Amino acid sequence: MSWIFWSLLSALFAAATALLAKLGVSHVDPNLATAVRTTVVVLFAWMIALSFGAHQGLTNIDRRSWIYLVASGVATGLSWICYFRALSVGEASKVAPIDKLSVVFVIALAAPILGESITVKKVLGSLLIAGGAIVLAFS
DSSP, X not given: OOHHHHHHHHHHHHHHHHHHHHHHHTTSOHHHHHHHHHHHHHHHXXXXXXXXXXXXXXXXXXXXXXXXXXXXXXXXXXXXXXXXXXXXXXXHXXXXXXXXXXXXXXXXXXXXXXXXXXXXXXXXXXXXXXXXXXXXXXX
């Protein structure tokens, strides 16, 4: 299956995440809600890794990859804490579009960090995403 298929599934599950999180955080401290969600994600991720035998590669992860994976985990945790806080005080239909500005940030930072090219199409797409997020968030 192609990257498009998996990307669309990711988007669908991200939408479900926003809706379910908004329902779940309505009567719960957002930090506690994040902890509960994170626990479920950790258990689920290890279940998948163990089921597919991916855990056997754990000893083959080099130091550099560990550093980036740990940093990514910290960034994910911070993102989730902020996301749940935003959901606890804002409407899901406004919080989610602003959260998706991460796409614009990835495009802007992928050039200096990953060496990816910035094209006219990427700039135009980023502007459309940013404009759409602003329109949705402030409508």
